[in-house]
Amino acid sequence: MRHLLLVGLMALTSHLAVAQENLLSTTEQAQQQEQQHNQNREQGFEQDLATLKKRQAALLAQRDALIADTDQLSGAFANNEKSLAELETELHLATGSLGELFGVVRQAAKELNLELQSSALVADKPEVLAILVTIEQARALPSMQELEGLWQAYVNAIQASGRISPIDLPYFDGEGQLQQQSLLRLGGFGLVNQQGYVAWDGKQAKSYIVQPDMTPTIGGLQQASNAIVSLDPSHGGLLQQLAEQPSFAQRFAxxxxxxxxxxxxxxxxxxxxxxxxxxxxxxxxxxxxxxxxxxxxxxxxxxxxxxxxxxxxxxxxxxxxxxxxxxxxxxxxxxxxxxxxxxxxxxxxxxxxxxxxxxxxxxxxxxxxxxxxxxxxxxxxxxxxxxxxxxxxxxxxxxxxxxxxxxxxxxxxxxxxxxxxxxxxxxxxxxxxxxxxxxxxxxx
CATH class of the missing domain: 1.20.1270 (Substrate Binding Domain Of Dnak; Chain:A; Domain 2)
Structure with a gap:
């Protein structure tokens, strides 16, 4: 019995020794693998650090370049501001009172443009209105050609306002058809056709809804040399008000x-x-x-x-x-x-x-x-x-x-x-x- 026990203990002891050796071998292998992994990681960290340092150096160089460009642009901007101030001073000295003249010219062109559009004095000369619009919308001093155009517009308006002359303009008839019609221009007071006064909006003409007493017509003016007619000095404002005035029947209604x-x-x-x-x-x-x-x-x-x-x-x-x-x-x-x-x-x-x-x-x-x-x-x-x-x-x-x-x-x-x-x-x-x-x- 003792012999069997000794044999069992010996077998157990040998088995434990083998197991211990296996465990020690496994532990050493795991330690070696971990050391290898740590070395790989350290190498990767060193490579990343080198890359970051290179990138940092590039960014610092770029920053220095931008700072240099900024300094250069700031200097150029300051020089430009100084040059602009000097040029503005020179322009002010050179123009003198031409700035006030420019304002007067623009205002005159605007007023004349409004008057000519409502009175049809130069409806047959659209180039005159184009010159006035150019002067009105300009942001620089008017040229000599524009000043001459303004003067010529005044001359044409003065000459047309003193004459009764025929003129062909687009006209809306009673059926709503747009066609060219021969009208008669009474100076700067208005346009007339065979029915009476005609309204002009700068693009086309149309008859007023209500005509005043003693309304002039083309036939009546051609037959009578000293006819008495009703004139509208407001260039159509009073004639438009006639249509808005209700009659006695309308007021009673x-x-x-x-x-x-x-x-x-x-x-x-x-x-x-x-x-x-x-x-x-x-x-x-x-x-x-x-x-x-x-x-x-x-x-x-x-x-x-x-x-x-x-x-x-x-x-x-x-x-x-x-x-x-x-x-x-x-x-x-x-x-x-x-x-x-x-x-x-x-x-x-x-x-x-x-x-x-x-x-x-x-x-x-x-x-x-x-x-x-x-x-x-x-x-x-x-x-x-x-x-x-x-x-x-x-x-x-x-x-x-x-x-x-x-x-x-x-x-x-x-x-x-x-x-x-x-x-x-x-x-x-x-x-x-x-x-x-x-x-x-x-x-x-």
């Missing part, structure tokens, strides 16, 4: 329904006033004729008063006086018939105008709420209604009120005549009664 109601009431009131005025005039004529023949009563207010007196002349004086007063009241009612309606319409017209004003302002505020107040044209409808109805109300009220006062004064004048005549009749009857009483007293 702006009043809307309220404006039409006011116009209807005004017409009714004026018809009543005219009818009552005619009746009062006829009545006044009849009364004047009746005053010349009081013994023959006719069918008129004074005649009816005389008839009432004759019918009741056997009554007492108090009864006659009351009867005449009753007849005068009846006649007064006939004379003043319709005057209250005229007065009512005169008071109602401005109230309707105020109603239209309020309605128009409400419409204006609604438009402002929906679209804002950026565009005044959007609010123009409501404002026009507000103003037009106010004007219509005032215009309607004034003649109606004046008519009422005149007619009322006429009626009062007739009433005064009737009262005066009735009082005269009563006084005459009283005097007759007094005379009869005195005679009877004497006889007794």
């Amino acid at each position: 702006h009043g809307g329904v309220v404006g039409k109601i006011i116009a209807g009431l005004f017409a009714i009131g004026m018809l009543i006033a005219l009818y009552r005025g005619l009746r009062l005039f006829i009545t006044r004529s009849q009364i004047n004729a009746q005053l010349k023949r009081p013994e023959q009563p006719q069918n008129n207010p004074l005649g009816r008063v005389l008839q009432a007196y004759k019918a009741d002349q056997d009554q007492a004086i108090e009864a006659i006086e009351l009867r005449l007063l009753e007849q005068i009241v009846d006649e007064q009612q006939q004379l003043e018939r319709g005057l209250s309606m005229i007065k009512l319409l005169a008071a109602l017209a401005p109230m309707l105008g105020l109603l239209g004003t309020v309605t128009g302002m409400i419409e204006t505020f609604q438009v402002i709420t929906q679209f804002g107040n950026a565009d005044p044209k959007v609010m123009a409808s409501g404002i026009s209604m507000a103003l037009v109805t106010t004007v219509l109300g005032l215009i309607s009220a004034m003649p109606l009120l004046l008519s009422h006062n005149i007619l009322h004064a006429q009626a009062e004048a007739i009433r005064n005549i009737l009262e005066k005549q009735s009082l005269g009749l009563v006084a005459q009857r009283a005097e007759a009664n007094h005379s009869l009483k005195a005679v009877s007293d004497n006889a007794a």
